[in-house]
Amino acid sequence: MQLATPSDGGCDVLFLAGEHSGDQHAARLAADLWAAHSDLKMAAIGGRALEQAGVQLLHDLTESSVVGLVEVLKNYGYFRELFESTLNWVVENRPKVLVLVDYPGFNLRLAKALADRGISRKGGGDVAVYQYISPQIWAWKAGRRFKMARYLDEVGAIFPFEPDCYKDTDLPVQFVGHPFADSRHQLPLRYAADAGLLLLPGSRKQAVLRIFPLMLQAWKCLDANDPLKQATVLFPSEPIREILQQAMAQAGIEDGAIQLVPAETPTAARAVLTSSGTMSLVCAMAGIPGAIVYRAHPITYWIGRRLVRIPYLGMANLILDEVMYPEFLQGAAHPKALISALHDAQSPDRIERTQKQSTQLAETLRAESGSTAVDRIFSYLVPTK
Numbered sequence: 001m002q003l004a005t006p007s008d009g010g011c012d013v014l015f016l017a018g019e020h021s022g023d024q025h026a027a028r029l030a031a032d033l034w035a036a037h038s039d040l041k042m043a044a045i046g047g048r049a050l051e052q053a054g055v056q057l058l059h060d061l062t063e064s065s066v067v068g069l070v071e072v073l074k075n076y077g078y079f080r081e082l083f084e085s086t087l088n089w090v091v092e093n094r095p096k097v098l099v100l101v102d103y104p105g106f107n108l109r110l111a112k113a114l115a116d117r118g119i120s121r122k123g124g125g126d127v128a129v130y131q132y133i134s135p136q137i138w139a140w141k142a143g144r145r146f147k148m149a150r151y152l153d154e155v156g157a158i159f160p161f162e163p164d165c166y167k168d169t170d171l172p173v174q175f176v177g178h179p180f181a182d183s184r185h186q187l188p189l190r191y192a193a194d195a196g197l198l199l200l201p202g203s204r205k206q207a208v209l210r211i212f213p214l215m216l217q218a219w220k221c222l223d224a225n226d227p228l229k230q231a232t233v234l235f236p237s238e239p240i241r242e243i244l245q246q247a248m249a250q251a252g253i254e255d256g257a258i259q260l261v262p263a264e265t266p267t268a269a270r271a272v273l274t275s276s277g278t279m280s281l282v283c284a285m286a287g288i289p290g291a292i293v294y295r296a297h298p299i300t301y302w303i304g305r306r307l308v309r310i311p312y313l314g315m316a317n318l319i320l321d322e323v324m325y326p327e328f329l330q331g332a333a334h335p336k337a338l339i340s341a342l343h344d345a346q347s348p349d350r351i352e353r354t355q356k357q358s359t360q361l362a363e364t365l366r367a368e369s370g371s372t373a374v375d376r377i378f379s380y381l382v383p384t385k
């Protein structure tokens with residue numbers, strides 16, 4: 001696998017984002033970096049959002065996004081080749097700052113390899129390694145923080161409780177605010193009482209294949225005159241759109257019965273069924289009531305239940321420490337339960353409560369005045385005296 005050389009002859013910042021959500025967060029960060037420092041040269045191993053932001057895309061990693069032990073093992077050869085290509089690219093092109101966006105399984109291995117080769121600052125070299133978005137060590141693999149302290153220069157956390165998770169290390173970790181709480185970046189979703197149902201099965205192929213059929217079963221059971229029968233699905237990429245169309249055909253749903261639109265399309269909804277990923281938090285910030293639907297590979301779920309020690313799967317529920325979105329996981333995700341949750345989401349009390357919770361979320365995720373991720377990254381671009 002051969003990665004392109006920098007198109008402008010140099011690289012100040014290299015982003016590495018392996019998920020669609022990380023790609024979108026990185027694109028917002030790149031736009032903010034350029035707004036503050038227009039002469040920066042940036043490249044990325046990420047996805048289309050970074051490319052659309054004007055960053056040179058060296059490889060689209062988001063198209064191969066997987067989650068879970070079983071799925072990773074199936075794609076081991078691809079990730080091993082990509083890892084070696086990425087490592088060689090950094091060694092040859094020496095970006096001033098490597099911005100790792102979540103994706104810890106790949107990114108922390110890369111940070112270690114760069115230190116072992118003397119390329120990164122932690123290894124005695126000159127490439128700064130900044131982690132934007134902390135891995136969820138508060139959920140599982142808490143011991144990972146010590147490895148991070150050995151190989152990273154700094155972490156920009158997007159949840160206010162995360163810096164405390166590192167207080168027993170010497171790793172600088174700062175809450176830089178969540179991008180969804182930044183008024184400069186308009187969210188694509190909004191609540192509207194006269195709109196229809198929004199279905200968000202996720203951005204990973206394996207997850208969509210398991211979650212979307214459940215959503216379709218619930219949708220098919222709705223009465224023909226139910227306002228929720230007017231449904232929209234957002235898709236993050238063309239491969240995901242094809243999976244959605246295939247699932248609809250297999251369910252006997254005619255073309256046009258459910259609208260498929262690109263994920264960046266401004267969309268209104270009165271209720272939502274969403275996977276537990278980033279888009280569930282977007283819905284929460286937009287004040288759209290609904291429920292979380294999740295189904296993983298049985299082995300992945302079995303392992304996860306034994307390793308992950310958190311009360312909720314959805315980020316809004318975790319941040320608020322209360323149920324904003326009821327969670328229907330694995331076998332609990334059946335049509336009758338989902339329909340009941342959707343109808344409950346239409347009650348005046350639930351709508352009012354969701355709006356209040358949305359406001360509370362925005363206040364919690366907004367950074368205090370001070371250093372931002374842009375400020376911190378730029379500090380590594382300025383030569384030290």
